[in-house]
Amino acid sequence: MATLANNVHVTDADGVAHVFGPADEVPEWAQALITNPKAWSEPPTVKRFTEPAPAAKKAVAKRAPARRKAGGGDAAVHDG
DSSP states (O other): OOSSOOOEEETTSSEEEEEEEEESSSHHHHHHHHHOGGGGEEOOOOOOSSSSOOOOOOOOOOOOOOOOOTOOOOOOOOOO
C-alpha cells in the first residue's frame, strides 16, 4: 500500500482540491497525479488498466515546388 511522507494537494478531474497526508488512504486517481517521488515514503505500484493505443502514422506533409526567382537564371535578357 502506498504511503505519503508529507501532505499533498491534488486537484481532481472536476477541479475540486483534495488534501492527503501520511495517515490517509490515497485513491488510485490521486496516486497517478502525485508524481514527486519525495512525496512518498512508500511509492505506489504502477497498474495499467488499459494498454495505450498505438501511435497513429503521421501523413507525410507535401511540399510545394520551389519557386523561381523573377529575372534570374536562364531567363532571356531583352534589351529594350
